[in-house]
Every structure is written in C-alpha cells, then in structure tokens.
Amino acid sequence: MKLQFAMDTLTTDAALELAAAAAPHVDIIELGTPLIKSAGLSAITAIKDAHPDKIVFADLKTMDAGELEADIAFQAGADLVTVLGVAGDSTIVGAVKAATKHGKGIVVDLIGVADKSARAKEVVALGAQFVEMHAGLDEQAEDGFTFGTLLTDGKSSGVPFSVAGGITVDTIESVQESGADVAVAGSAIYSAPDVGAAAAALRAKIK
Numbered sequence: 574m575k576l577q578f579a580m581d582t583l584t585t586d587a588a589l590e591l592a593a594a595a596a597p598h599v600d601i602i603e604l605g606t607p608l609i610k611s612a613g614l615s616a617i618t619a620i621k622d623a624h625p626d627k628i629v630f631a632d633l634k635t636m637d638a639g640e641l642e643a644d645i646a647f648q649a650g651a652d653l654v655t656v657l658g659v660a661g662d663s664t665i666v667g668a669v670k671a672a673t674k675h676g677k678g679i680v681v682d683l684i685g686v687a688d689k690s691a692r693a694k695e696v697v698a699l700g701a702q703f704v705e706m707h708a709g710l711d712e713q714a715e716d717g718f719t720f721g722t723l724l725t726d727g728k729s730s731g732v733p734f735s736v737a738g739g740i741t742v743d744t745i746e747s748v749q750e751s752g753a754d755v756a757v758a759g760s761a762i763y764s765a766p767d768v769g770a771a772a773a774a775l776r777a778k779i780k
C-alpha cells in the first residue's frame with residue numbers, strides 16, 4: 574500500500590516546506606484543493622520540480638470541463654488529477670482523454686456519492702486509474718462520523734481504491750487490511766509538531 578500526503582495548506586512556500594519534510598516517507602505528494610485554489614497551477618510545477626521522483630497528485634476535484642481542467646494540471650506537472658464521482662460520465666471521459674494524451678492518470682474522488690461501491694465500478698470502466706473512498710473535512714467534523722464504511726465500500730467495489738478521511742497512525746493498519754492501494758493522510762501529518770516524524774510513523778505501520 575502506498576502512502577499519500579495531502580497538503581491542505583495555502584501557499585507554495587508552505588507546501589514546499591511540508592513536502593521536503595515528508596517526502597522521504599511518502600510515495601505520493603498531494604496538492605490539496607485549497608492550495609491549488611489559493612496558489613494556482615504554478616504550485617504543482619514547484620512541487621514536481623522539487624520532487625521529480627515522487628507521484629504528484631493535483632486534487633482539482635473537477636466537476637465540469639474535465640478535459641480542459643485535467644489538461645492544464647498535467648501540463649503543470651501533475652501525475653494524477655482528481656475528478657468528482659458526482660460529475661457526469663462525459664466529464665470523467667474528457668479527463669481520461671487528457672490523461673491518456675499525457676501518459677498520466679485520473680483518480681475519481683467519491684466524496685458525496687451515496688453508493689460509492691457502484692459508482693467506483695462505473696468510473697473505472699470509464700478509464701479512471703483508481704477511485705478515492707473519501708469523507709471530506711466537513712463530513713469528518715459531523716457528529717458520529719466513522720470512516721469504517723469507506724473501507725467496506727472499497728472492499729466491495731472490487732476496483733483499485735484509496736481511502737481518505739482523517740486517517741491516523743491508529744487507523745492506517747485497518748486501511749491496509751481493507752485492501753486499499755493507497756492511504757491518504759493530511760492533517761495527521763501537516764498538523765503534527767514534527768512533520769517528518771509523523772510521516773515516518775505512518776509509513777512504519779504499513780507492512
């Protein structure tokens with residue numbers, strides 16, 4: 574299972590600092606949606622230039638204009654770009670077309686999708702490289718939140734999947750046991766007093 578670090582920060586300088594500390598311990602470096610909205614596509618280029626050996630993940634969460642939005646992110650240096658699973662099939666097909674042109678991949682983020690397992694099968698058939706079983710930051714803050722259903726949805730989907738939803742050092746083993754291909758951790762790393770140590774601790778739990 575790969576480890577993905579989601580950087581939900583707002584400036585390129587902050588992202589470069591976080592990425593430098595975490596990079597030795599992670600496989601995929603994600604530019605979070607707020608970072609791309611705040612700093613622009615140049616942040617993708619800065620991270621790829623600093624970490625050419627890492628998979629750079631641009632969390633665009635595209636809802637429309639799939640081909641155009643994915644194309645500009647791949648041009649900026651992204652290796653993987655997200656499209657929302659609630660988007661129409663034509664948006665996902667457009668984004669996949671751009672990924673094919675660049676030799677890169679589309680990840681479909683299933684945030685807000687009611688039947689994640691069923692939609693996962695559909696979007697992988699449309700050409701997505703994998704899906705993200707995702708409970709967002711707002712959903713995580715709701716009373717009674719648990720990411721257990723993300724794991725069962727991933728397992729039952731039968732397609733390659735990542736899991737994102739407040740993963741910590743105490744829960745990452747259950748993510749691996751679910752059969753996930755990628756564990757996504759954001760706040761567990763970027764909010765830690767020692768970013769490198771937090772990333773290393775997560776990595777150490779992966780068998």
Ligand SMILES: O=C(CO)[C@H](O)[C@H](O)COP(=O)(O)O
Pocket residue numbers: 579580581605606632708709710713737738739740757758759760761
């Ligand atoms: O995409 C996101 C929010 O929409 C986050 O980057 C993702 O949820 C991972 O962060 P965390 O581990 O803090 O949940």
